[in-house]
Structures are given as C-alpha cells and as structure tokens.
Amino acid sequence: MPSLKEVKTKITGVKKTAQITKAMNMVAAAKLRGAQEKMEAFRPYTAKFNEAMSNLSSGANTNAFPLMESREVKNVELVVITSDRGLCGSFNANVIKLATKKMEAYEAQGKNVSLVCVGKKGFQLLKRSGKVRKNYNDTMGNFQMFHAREIATDIAAQFLEGNTDKVEIVYGSFRSVAVQEPASKPFLPVQPVEKDEAEERKISGDYIYEPSSEEIMEVLQPLYLNVMVYHAMLEVGASEHAARMTAMDNATNACGDIVRNLTIVYNKARQAAVTNELMDIVGGAEALK
Structure with missing residues (x-):
C-alpha cells in the first residue's frame, strides 16, 4: 500500500x-460562442451564393470554363482542414481517419493522391505519408477570408496547370455542440449546382443577366472557391471549440x-x-x- x-x-x-x-472548459465555451455566431452568420451567405451559382450554371457550357473542365481523373488532391491545437478529444483524429480512408480508396483505384493540410494537427499526423504537397500551419487560430483566398488560389492554380484532376475538401462539420462529424465535399472541378424540386417550383421564369452569364461565371467561380474554403474553416473552428469544451x-x-x-x-x-x-x-x- x-x-x-x-x-x-x-x-x-x-x-x-x-x-x-475546468478553466480550459470555460475558455472553450466562451470562444465557441463567438465562433458559432460567425459560422451561423456566414451560412445564409453561403446558401445564397450556392443559389446564384445554381441559377448561372444550370444549362451552362462547362467546357467554356477551365475550372469546370471534367477530365480523366489521374491525380487527386485532398484538402484536409483540422485545428492547430489539440486537447479536443477525437475531433482531429476522426477527420484524419476519413482523409486516410479516401486516400487509400483512390490509391486502390490506381490514382495518385496529394494532400494539402490546413491546420497543424493534420500536418503532424499526415506528414508521415510523404504525400503532403503544402501545409498551412498556425492558420486556424485566427483565420480570415484572405487565408481562404490564398488556399483556394493555390489549389485552383494546380488544377488549371493540370497537376490535379480532382480536388476534395475533408473537414469537421459542426452539427451541434455535442456532435461534430467528419465530412467531405467535392471542390474541383466546379460542378453545376443541382436544384431540387422545391427550388424549381419557386422559379417562375428565366433570369436575364447583364452582363452575360458567362462573364459573371468567370468572376463568381474564384469567389465560389473562396467561400467554400472559408465555410469549411468556420465549421472546423466552431467544431474545435465544441469538442474541446466537451x-x-x-x-x-x-x-x-x-x-x-x-x-x-x-x-x-x-x-x-x-x-x-x-x-x-x-x-x-x-x-x-
């Protein structure tokens, strides 16, 4: 004894x-309030942006836009967004697990996979694979829209140069304070947003665009990529604080x-x-x- x-x-x-x-729990709860408010305030903007892209891209000639070019997929890039700090349970591990599953599935199909890590924890766990093309450390602590623009610009440049044929974003989706789920969504090539039946019934006629819809699409597509990256970063920011609080x-x-x-x-x-x-x-x- x-x-x-x-x-x-x-x-x-x-x-x-x-x-x-206990002190860390209180700090995480205070930070969660601000991060959740910012995320929820940005969601309507994202929804309206998707609606605008849906109206513009429906029936558009995808071959006219380089970012919408569909080609044979040989090289795939995964953008993995995690937090910079730990002590948040299995949140980062679940995101890494989903990214690893996707990487193994693509490699089983004979495709080359590269990784872009946003967040220190993702880079620390995935650098052993030797497939990390670029990493953005010390970003998630206090990120702004220009960080998302920098990331989206780099990924789009790789796609336009033909180094990648398909890009997906893997991140932690905020469902509630108690539930944060790993999720993924296609990033490039930009796909025409599908309308559901309820949305189609709301539209009573065709829109006339000035300037032409093609010229608007050329401007909106890069912005759309920025919005997608920033939205994923906001989701991860809120999920990190909720997971740490729990x-x-x-x-x-x-x-x-x-x-x-x-x-x-x-x-x-x-x-x-x-x-x-x-x-x-x-x-x-x-x-x-």
Missing part, C-alpha cells in the same frame, strides 16, 4: 489538473472520480497506520507486564 504522503501528493496533483481542465468537461469529471478513489485509498492507508501504531502500543504494554 502506498504511503500517506504519496497518496496526498497525488490527490493534490489531480485537484490542480481539475482546476486547469473533452475538458469529461476530463474534469474524471479528475473528480480519481480524487474520490484516491481519498478512499488515503483513508485506508491512514486507518492501517493508526491500527499499526495501536498494535505497537498494546504490544509494548503487554511486554512491560
């Missing part, structure tokens, strides 16, 4: 750890359980020490008789 001093030292250490995890809350509860168990051990050790001392006293008294 461990000594009283060892058990007491462990209890003190666990209590200090619980204070740290992980730190679980860690705090676990620390409480450990303290209770160590307290029982401490009481047993103290009781055993007192019993031994009493036995020594009784034994000495009997010896004097």
